Amino acid sequence: MTDIDDVPSPQGQLTLKLVANRHDTNLHGDISGGWLVSHMDQAAELAASRMASGRTATVSIESMDFLSPVRVGSMVNIFTEVRETGRSSMKIDVEVWCRLPQESEKHELQKVTEARFVMVALDDKGRIRSVKQ
Template sequence: MNALDDLEDNPGPEGQLTLKVVAHPQATNLHGDIAASWVITQMEQAVELVAARLAKGRAATVAVTGMDFLCPVRTGSLVQIHTQLLETGTSSMRFQVEVWILPPNEKDPNSLYKVTEAHFVLVALDELGRIRSLPQH
């Protein structure tokens, strides 16, 4: 399967819109595109927001898997991070995190392009930074 097949198989974002941010010029790489590290930082911030709510306190990323970049992000793109809780354990939470963009100067607000996705695993932490159990819902 190539990147175009993936885009056609998944016509729109899955999960909850968690974070929206404009890609700014300070986040570019040597080639003038937004750096992958900046995109990953936005993904982690979004998933940590959701995980902290579920954990009712601190949460930390312990694993990130399955990340491929499908297209570059240009300066001025509206970057949208979507998160979806996949499963919980005693102290852990596994999420799918997707990044979609609306390129600059795009006239159709529904013309989103998928940039990447990954699975993030986070754990609940106590005030001393030790792993703790998730609260019962």
């Protein structure tokens, strides 16, 4: 019997939820990695903007490994968690978990990828500013 603590689960807050469509595929019919990274960046920006109370920008994306392909029709769930906050920067962990289109809500989500995004707070002129804490 599996202990509930042994079952992996998403970390952080559900920030984006969307459906992977046919027009988002690569040459082989799987969802494009670039499409997924773009939505992860949006989720990181949403989390950073809330923390910074304003405009932010992506500085870097740390290591990313794709664990499994995303199929057309999958429900894509993107979770974020602010891990560190500096004077002007924020490190945000972003995880992507999916459920295949033919699976019901009772099925567990499957982890697809994760990465750490480094974001910086910007003022209205696009200059780096302090994160409001």
